[in-house]
Amino acid sequence: MADGRQAMYRKVAAELRQGISDGAYGSGGRLPAESALAQTYGVSRGTIRQALALLRADGLVTSRRGTRRVVLGTARVQTFSETVSFTRWARSLGEEPGGRVVDVVRRAAEPVEREKLRLAEGDEVCLVLRVRTLSAVPVMVERSVYPRHIGEIVAGLDPAAVSHTVPLEEHGVRFTDVHHTIDLTYADADDAALLDCRVGDALLRERRRSTDPTGTPVEWSEDRYLPGTVAFTVHNSSAAAALSRRTAS
Amino acid sequence: MADGRQAMYRKVAAELRQGISDGAYGSGGRLPAESALAQTYGVSRGTIRQALALLRADGLVTSRRGTRRVVLGTARVQTFSETVSFTRWARSLGEEPGGRVVDVVRRAAEPVEREKLRLAEGDEVCLVLRVRTLSAVPVMVERSVYPRHIGEIVAGLDPAAVSHTVPLEEHGVRFTDVHHTIDLTYADADDAALLDCRVGDALLRERRRSTDPTGTPVEWSEDRYLPGTVAFTVHNSSAAAALSRRTAS
DNA sequence: CAGTGGTCTAGACCACTCC
DNA sequence: GAGTGGTCTAGACCACTGT
Incomplete structure (x- = not known):
């Protein structure tokens, strides 16, 4: 229990x-x-x-020897749960999340997918393409790759389900660690059609690799946001440095 | 001591x-x-x-009751110092950092600047515009705003100095907390000239607010990177959630 | 100098995982 | 049931900040 x-x-x-x-x-x-x-x-x-x-x-207070802690900011901090789930994030802001699954494919994992999800050769993956909305306005295209056993669950969900994270948790799939990479990319034909923009338009990209409590990768995802819809914020301190800057590879 | x-x-x-x-x-x-x-x-x-x-x-290991910790990744993690200083970051990657100061202005702080740097009405700020290079290739335009007493130091530096952070630390200015906001913006005329791109081209934007050990803001900066030059990575866990997603304002 | 946070110890009990 | 990490206690000493 x-x-x-x-x-x-x-x-x-x-x-x-x-x-x-x-x-x-x-x-x-x-x-x-x-x-x-x-x-x-x-x-x-x-x-x-x-x-x-x-x-x-969370970056709410400082701390140093000799003096009392100083309040740095009063902003509400997002919970881990809100950073992982688009649906919960949107609701926490009072927005109405929505979206639809555009495509689901099952096939053998390609080398990159095998590495990211730590799979063996020949293992199957499930690819899900979704468009996600805030108050009925498309803001993001999400391409997720799941290992087979998780893909089964996702494929079995109601196509109209707003959240995938919540039902996955109800099936015992828990996300505990996420590694994010944020940069910029350009809309392909799918993105342009789904986000109502032109091919080649710049989009803010977030790539994520999520693992469960045992350290096993459970999702590898690429999200592409329309400019002006979201920004990402990070707090970094000498006590805990979570952010890194990388050269694009 | x-x-x-x-x-x-x-x-x-x-x-x-x-x-x-x-x-x-x-x-x-x-x-x-x-x-x-x-x-x-x-x-x-x-x-x-x-x-x-x-x-x-740092996202290197998991932890949960009942079992030993599992190794999540083996990637080298950047120190706080490397995330704060472009120069130190570049050197840690074996790249040659460079750049030049394009413009320095001193004037009364505008309302936004007063709020970000927690200044009183009429207080002066120092604005520094710089272009920064990796191996002589321009990758980023940096617009920093400093409160008066820090601006004095920055304005007095050798215009050819590669790093501002290092000499500032030698003057006793220490950065201990940084709040970052990452999104996308478009090149203005200055950006286009300095980065050798066209006006209106998309750029990856990082806005930072840094504070010293006493919790006093010491810098407010906006960096604009050419696409394909850098990406930002963050590790997030249920134990410590550093990342937030925000709607653009 | 008194007060504060940073570091470290030695122990306790518990919830949980896995065999 | 044995082993593990999570939580909590009660104390100690020290480095540092401010007056």
Whole structure:
């Protein structure tokens, strides 16, 4: 049975997050000392530090020896779940997500796909081409590649299903790690038809490789967004550097 | 005096990183148990867990209750310093960074600049326009805005200086937190002239806001890359979600 | 100098995975 | 049931910031 309760440090983090976004400490203001927070919440300093590490990673507070933590920003931070699922992301913004599956193909994995999904020669993959909308306006074309056993599930879904991530989770497929590569590409004939733009128009591209809790790749996907519809934001600190810049290959 | 020694958990993390990139555990292989590592390195389990948290954030290993950690990837991860400085980034890739300052302007801060740099009305800012090259080929146009006291330093630098970050650090200006926004934009006349492209061509845009250890904003910058020269990568996990997707505003 | 966060220890109990 | 990582405690010492 999964542990339904939430860890104490997550509750503390949530309360502090709330306090920060309510402006209880002000932008550029200071948080109470760790020892004070430990007393307030009735937990040990270690637990408070775990909570603060979460806020630190989200870029909400600084931390350095000698002074109290300073509030960096009050912006709401997206959950991992919202960064993985287009549907949940859109709903969290109050937008109406939509879309349709344009094409589904099953065939033997090509070399690149085998490498990305860590498959053996001859293994099958399932390719899904979808167009996705916000308030009925097309904003993105998604090309996903799944290993066979996941593809079976996706292929069996209602073609009108808005989300694939949610039903996949209901089948026990969990996404826990995602590696993203963001750059720019140009619309091909499919993109142009689906996004109502011209062939050769520039699109913002996000390529993703997702793995499950065991470290097994479960999805490799390429999303192409119409310019002006989305931007990606990342917080980076000397404590945790998640972002990298790469030369295009 | 600054602490010249490195924390134990950072040394352990560095050794584990080395082992992973050497393939000592294989891709998809398993790390030794925390207790075993603690014994190997002669430290407590808590210290080992701090080290592993670093690798977790870099997306090098998974972690879940009940089983040993699994190696996710062996790719070298960029340091924070390399993500902040174009010069250091280029050198770490074995490329020769270059560039020149095209224009420097000092004037009163406009409302957007005041907000981003948290300045008061009437405060001055320093704007620097630079073109940056890799092996003498222009790849990026950088427009930076600095508050007055930092601008003084930048304006006083050798116009031929390749890096601004390094001399700024020598003047005691430290960057510790950066918030990035990545999207797409189109070349204006300046961009076109400096990057040798046409007005209206699509460019990959990165906007950055950097703060120092006290949480004070020290730089607000907009970089525009020629397509096909760079891509940005981010690792995201349910343990630490650094990436967000935003609607363009 | 007092107060703060950074590092480290030694132990405990628990939820979970896998055999 | 044995082994593993997740959570939490209670303490210690130190480096650093500010007054």
